[in-house]
Amino acid sequence: MTDDAQRWKAKYLDSLEQQEKLERRWDARLDLLRRGLVRSSLAAEGSDKAVDQCMQELREIIRGEQMDAGLSALIPRLEKAVLDSEQRRQQRVEQNVAGITDLTQQLLTLDLPREVRRALKQFAKRIDERASQPREMPAVLAELSSLQQKVLAVLGSDQVARPGLLQRLFGGRDEAPESEKTAPGSEVAEAHDEVALPQSLAADEDDQPAAPAAPAAPAASAQPASQPVAAATAVVTPVVGSEPVAPVPAVTRPTPALDSLPLDARVFSGDDDPAYALPEAAEPGYSAVAPHVAQSLLGLLDELELPLRHQPQGEELRARMQGGLNWYELVPVLDDLAVLVLAVTDSGQREFAGYLKQLNERLAAFLGTLSEAHEGYSESLESARSFNQELREQVSGLQASVQEAADLESLKQALEARLDGLLNTVSEHQRQRDGHEDEVAERLQALAQKVAEMEQEAQSFRDHLEEQRQKALIDPLTGLANRAGWSERLELEVARWQRYGGELLLAVLDIDHFKRINDGYGHLAGDKVLKIIAGELNKRLRKTDFIARFGGEEFVLLIPATPLEGGAQLLQTLLSAIEHCPFHFRGERVTITLSAGLTAFAAGESSEVVFERADQALYRAKRSGRNRIEQG
Ligand SMILES: Nc1nc2c(ncn2[C@@H]2O[C@H](COP(=O)(O)OP(=O)(O)OP(=O)(O)O)[C@@H](O)[C@H]2O)c(=O)[nH]1
Known part of the structure; x- marks a missing residue:
């Protein structure tokens, strides 16, 4: 075998070995993943029937031979089942929150000592945030239960102090102690009691839960004023x-x-x-507070400084409120009022933005006038220099004419000509300077006026802001x-x-x-x-x-x-x-x-x-x- 062939063979054996190593590693990983999936699927069980079913299938697929095909058929179904389950979970969370809120509100309608009421109110404020997290639920329920115990303790102690009072308040006289029923x-x-209690004012608030508000009229008829x-x-x-x-x-x-x-x-x-x-307000329920609501809303409307284009809307809303507001009119009236409030806020902001823009323009004009004034000043320096130069030339011309003059007549003529020139130069300079001064005075006047206007506007804005601030206090x-x-x-x-x-x-x-x-x-x-x-x-x-x-x-x-x-x-x-x-x-x-x-x-x-x-x-x-x- 040639050297080359030897090298290739060694290379081939190396890569074969590496390939085997990689395959072993992949198998190990696959095994880990399989076991992980099986355990996760077991852990996820119990939350939802459809998801459980998918999990069961998942485990079977993993254990079987047709993993690829099985998984690609199962995954879309699993995804849907998980989504549905999530939606159902969300609904359950909302139901939990609503249930706990209801329970808390019911407790709050009872007449309770301040500290218990305060604790309940604080609890109520955080129900949404806490009860939406499943892991918080045990703590939420424990807290609610402890608050409920406190409430029951307060009510319970009253019951011991005055047996029968709760029953009378809630109309549950059947449960009154026997001794009370038969007492002479x-x-x-x-x-x-039947006459007095519907008014809910008979007993100390700390000793009884609040009875539902009762209109004055029925009581008056049950027990005449006389x-x-x-x-x-x-x-x-x-x-x-x-x-x-x-x-x-x-x-x-x-x-x-x-x-x-x-x-x-x-x-x-x-x-x-x-x-x-x-003032009298005989009707119960919403109608008892309707005039109060309408009056408060009218007060609010009066306080709004409506921009001109929203004033007709404001007037129309005022007429609707003055005509009295029933329950069904309340919501659209509130909506319309909200629109107007937003319009006022918006117009206030726009007014302020407009003022800032105007101020900016004024400042730009102010700067322009200042630079013109500065240019005018440079011009007048320049003209003073040229006047000076001209005067010097005239005077040196005069000297030359005096020295050159041969006789009195020519001296006289030369002097007159030079003096005329001098006078012209002086009066021209005077004229220019006067014109310049007028111009500068005008500019200064305009500047002073602008500054005064700006100060006045800024002051009225300050006053307005202070007025608003005071109103807010x-x-x-x-x-x-x-x-x-x-x-x-x-x-x-x-x-x-x-x-x-x-x-x-x-x-x-x-x-x-x-x-x-x-x-x-x-x-x-x-x-x-x-x-x-x-x-x-x-x-x-x-x-x-x-x-x-x-x-x-x-x-x-x-x-x-x-x-x-x-x-x-x-x-x-x-x-x-x-x-x-x-x-x-x-x-x-x-x-x-x-x-x-x-x-x-x-x-x-x-x-x-x-x-x-x-x-x-x-x-x-x-x-x-x-x-x-x-x-x-
Ligand atoms: N008319 C009117 N009622 C208000 C106003 N602000 C709060 N209230 C009512 O004031 C009442 C306060 O009730 P509680 O806090 O239970 O106290 P209380 O009945 O005065 O009992 P004690 O303070 O324990 O003597 C509630 O019914 C509120 O609706 C308001 O501006 N106008």
Whole structure:
């Protein structure tokens, strides 16, 4: 064998060996993949029937000989089954989220202590995000279960305290304890309960779940207004005991607080001051809040500064709202209003963009005028130089003429000619300079005018922005500062207090059982109460104090340079003023009270910590009977 043939043979044997190695490696890999597939398919089993079926087939194909053909037939079916299964899984997730949300909302409709309500609300906020991840489900359910236990504990403890109350509230009298059914005189008590309870105002909110809102009218017919007050009071006597109420000197008959009586028992003859009259809203459900909704939307529409071309739409929408909004009209009206709000935002942005463009153009023109002025200045320097040059030439010509003159006559002629030339040069220069100065003065005038216009426009934009900013800090219903306004002022007062020291108090005030005012008299009445209370509080404060509506029926107060006792006295004045406000409904007196938590800033504390303390104090005030101040 030649050398060449030897080399080729060695090469061939080498590659054969390599080929065998590669084949062994591929077989090992294939085996690994097969086993992996079988295990994965087993792991994936149980989630969906169709997918399970495909997985079963997959395992058989892998174990068999016809893997290629089997797989290419199976894979499209498997893909479809997986897609369908995924869709079904998504639906199940949505159902889970909806179910948990429903359950949470049902719990939230119950009257619960603040901390439980707060925890439930926080839980509700994150349901979507958490319940959509299957691995989170056990934790979500565990948390819901613990919250539910808390709710049940609250309700359960009430049941022990007053057996039969829950049954009465929910109408489940069959389940009332035997002793209650047979107790002497219980029929009378139950008869009274049936009249009073639909109003949902009979018992302390913390002792009972919220009864569904009931219209004022049916109760009025069940227990006429002329019915002796004593009877109604008798119905709720045990409850009154749980919430001691300070006597109200302003009225001749005892005026129990709103939170201690059923609605019809809470109405007493009061002053007929129309300012404190609560508007009537007899219809239940949406229709009870419809005027409130329409009024708020109208208010919103009034606040919109509509661009000219959207004004007809605005007017048409206003007419629709003024005609009253029923449930079915509400959605299209909201849609149309949303369009207008977007139009205003858009036009505001366009107006601002237009202003910026105009400003840009003005600045460009301004720069142009400046460079013209600069050119004019260079020109005038140039003309002064040439004037100078000309003068020199004229004077040296004059000197030459004097030296060259042979006689007096020729000297005289030469001098006259030279002097004429000189005078011409001077007057021409004068003329040019005057023209130039006029031009410059004109330009300066135009520049000054432009600057003044720009300043004026910028000022009106600043004013507009400030106006908008101020509006954004005000609560439109009460006219007090809103939460944003509160944050701004709080920051300022805390900075001032940190710098100068002294005392700074923070109080949180909350209307007692405000929900019952809404439920019993309607949202319009609730709004009016809010407005009046805001005004009553505000007018009793010093200029340096600050009050804001923190949201809903909650107000916050900052009282600088006042010791804690002084602050407590001030709050007492405020609480008593509100309690004695002659609110009335259909000519009958309604007493409304506030609870408050008060605390002082201590060195090094953040406003969040202080606020939390005041809030906790308010919570204690609510728990220990309402219409009182607690210090934290
Ligand atoms: N009319 C009206 N009601 C409001 C407004 N903001 C919040 N509310 C209502 O205020 C009520 C507050 O109810 P809750 O937080 O349960 O408290 P509450 O009934 O005052 O009971 P306590 O605070 O425990 O004494 C809710 O019914 C809200 O709908 C508003 O701007 N106008």
